[in-house]
Amino acid sequence: MLQKIPGDRVRPVNNATLNPQGDYVLYWMIATRRVQWNFALQHAVAQARELNRPLVILEALRCDYSWASDRLHRFILDGMVDNAKALQGAPVLYHPYVEEVRGAGKGLLETLAEGACLIVTDDYPAFFLPRMINAAGRRLGVRLDAVDSNGLLPLAAGPQAYPSAYAFRRFLQKNLPGHLSDMPRENPLEDSGLPTLKTLPQSILTRWPDASARLAQSGHAAVKKLPLDHGVKIVDAQGGSAAARQKLDFFLDERLPVYAEQRNQPERSVTSELSAYLHFGHMSTHEIFTRLAAREDWDFGRLGPQSNGQRAGWWGMSQNAEAWLDQLVTWRELGFNFCFHRRDYDRYESLPDWARATLEQHEEDPRPYLYNQEEFEQARTHDALWNAAQRQLLREGTIHNYLRMLWGKKILEWSRTPREALAVMIELNNKYALDGRDPNSTSGIFWCLGRYDRPWPQRPIFGKIRFMSSENTARKFKVGTYLHRFAG
The missing domain is CATH 1.25.40.80 (Serine Threonine Protein Phosphatase 5, Tetratricopeptide repeat)
Incomplete structure (x- = not known):
C-alpha cells in the first residue's frame, strides 16, 4: 500500500467528480517540476494505484507568460531534460510539451482530461498560477486536486498572514514539529506497480508533439526560434x-x-x-x-x-x-x-499601514538623484556599488543577498514616488532574476518598503522605513573585488 500524503496538502479545486471509467490519472506538472520528493506526484501515484490505472505526466511550457525570455525558458527546459532522463523506464508516460507559437498549447489539458479519471496539479500561491489553476478547475469536467509541495509547513497550516519573521518563527516553533515527520517519498514511483500506457493517441501527438528529443539535442538553440524576449540572455547556471x-x-x-x-x-x-x-x-x-x-x-x-x-x-x-x-x-x-x-501580495496596498503612512508623508521630499526605469535597468546611476549589483543581475540572474537589500533601498531613494520605486523593483527582479516571480523574492522587495520590519528613526524620503547606504555597506564589508568583477 502506497503512503498517502497529508490531507492538509490537498486542495480540491472544483466540484467535479472522479471518473472511474477514465483511462489514466493525469498529473499536470506546473510548479513542482521534479520527479523526486514531490507530494503531488506521490498523490497522483496513490490515486492511480487505487484505481489500477496508468499515470500520465504532462509538463507543458507556454511562451506567453509575463517576462518570458531565453533566460527563464532555458532554465525550465533544463529541468524538463532531467525529468525525461529520470523517467526513462519508469511506469509512467511522460509528455513534455513546449509551445512554439503563442496559444498553440490551448486545448491540450482539456483534451487529456477527456480520458482522465482525475487530474492532480501543483498548488502554488504566486505569479499567474493560482488564476490558471482556478480557471482550469472551472473548465474541466473531472476532479482537479491541487497539491502543496512548497515547504516544510503546509500552506493551509498557517491560519493568517504573519506580520514579521519573529511572529512566524514563534508559530513555526510551536507547530512545525508535527509536520516534520510527514516527508514526501524520495522516489514516489518506486515499487508503484502501476500499469503502463505506451503512447497517447496520435491525434494528440500530431497537434501537441512530445518535445523530449528536441530538448535533449538542441541545447541553448532551443529557445532562439521561440517568441520570447531574446534580450534577456541565458546565464551560465544550468537548471534542473x-x-x-x-x-x-x-x-x-x-x-x-x-x-x-x-x-x-x-x-x-x-x-x-x-x-x-x-x-x-x-x-x-x-x-x-x-x-x-x-x-x-x-x-x-x-x-x-x-x-x-x-x-x-x-x-x-x-x-x-x-x-x-x-x-x-x-x-x-x-x-x-x-x-x-493575501492575493494583493505584490501590490503597494499590501504594505503595513505604518509603512504606507510614512512613505506617503515623505513622498514630496527632495531626492538627491532621480532615475527612470531605463537608467536603473542599464545600471547608469552615480553609485558604483549599486551599478555593480544591477550588472550582476543582468549577467547572472541574481544579486548577492545583502546587496539585493541595498539595491531595493536605493531604488526607493532615487525614484519619484514609492509606488514608482516598487514598480521598478518588480519589473527588474521579475525580468532578470532566475528566482523572480516567487513569494520569496517578492518578500525581499517589499521588505525594502517596510513589510516584516518595524518603524525606525525618522529621516528624509524614507520616513520611518529602514535606511541603507552604499557608503555604510562598503565600510562594513570588503567590496573591491565585487566592484571589479561587475565593473561596466
Whole structure:
C-alpha cells in the first residue's frame, strides 16, 4: 500500500467528480517540476494505484507568460531534460510539451482530461498560477486536486498572514514539529506497480508533439526560434534537478562551515545558490532538510522546547546550520504564507499601514538623484556599488543577498514616488532574476518598503522605513573585488 500524503496538502479545486471509467490519472506538472520528493506526484501515484490505472505526466511550457525570455525558458527546459532522463523506464508516460507559437498549447489539458479519471496539479500561491489553476478547475469536467509541495509547513497550516519573521518563527516553533515527520517519498514511483500506457493517441501527438528529443539535442538553440524576449540572455547556471544537487553538495561541503560568519560578505559568496531551483521546483525543501539533518546527525529529540521566536537554538543544530535554516524555512516560508493569505501580495496596498503612512508623508521630499526605469535597468546611476549589483543581475540572474537589500533601498531613494520605486523593483527582479516571480523574492522587495520590519528613526524620503547606504555597506564589508568583477 502506497503512503498517502497529508490531507492538509490537498486542495480540491472544483466540484467535479472522479471518473472511474477514465483511462489514466493525469498529473499536470506546473510548479513542482521534479520527479523526486514531490507530494503531488506521490498523490497522483496513490490515486492511480487505487484505481489500477496508468499515470500520465504532462509538463507543458507556454511562451506567453509575463517576462518570458531565453533566460527563464532555458532554465525550465533544463529541468524538463532531467525529468525525461529520470523517467526513462519508469511506469509512467511522460509528455513534455513546449509551445512554439503563442496559444498553440490551448486545448491540450482539456483534451487529456477527456480520458482522465482525475487530474492532480501543483498548488502554488504566486505569479499567474493560482488564476490558471482556478480557471482550469472551472473548465474541466473531472476532479482537479491541487497539491502543496512548497515547504516544510503546509500552506493551509498557517491560519493568517504573519506580520514579521519573529511572529512566524514563534508559530513555526510551536507547530512545525508535527509536520516534520510527514516527508514526501524520495522516489514516489518506486515499487508503484502501476500499469503502463505506451503512447497517447496520435491525434494528440500530431497537434501537441512530445518535445523530449528536441530538448535533449538542441541545447541553448532551443529557445532562439521561440517568441520570447531574446534580450534577456541565458546565464551560465544550468537548471534542473541534477544541477541543483550539485549546488547542494558544494554548499554543504564548502560553504556551510563558514555560512553564519560570512554569508553577508560580497567578496566571497557562501550562499547556497539554490533559490532559482526552489523557485522552479527543481529541488525540494524536504530533500534539503533531510540532507542537512543527516549531516548534522540530527533527530527530533534535539528540537528545543521553547517557542520564543529566537533565530538560534531551537533546531538543536550547529550555528551555521541554524543560520541557513532561518533563511530556508523561516524567511522563505514566511513569503509563501503571505501570498497564500493575501492575493494583493505584490501590490503597494499590501504594505503595513505604518509603512504606507510614512512613505506617503515623505513622498514630496527632495531626492538627491532621480532615475527612470531605463537608467536603473542599464545600471547608469552615480553609485558604483549599486551599478555593480544591477550588472550582476543582468549577467547572472541574481544579486548577492545583502546587496539585493541595498539595491531595493536605493531604488526607493532615487525614484519619484514609492509606488514608482516598487514598480521598478518588480519589473527588474521579475525580468532578470532566475528566482523572480516567487513569494520569496517578492518578500525581499517589499521588505525594502517596510513589510516584516518595524518603524525606525525618522529621516528624509524614507520616513520611518529602514535606511541603507552604499557608503555604510562598503565600510562594513570588503567590496573591491565585487566592484571589479561587475565593473561596466
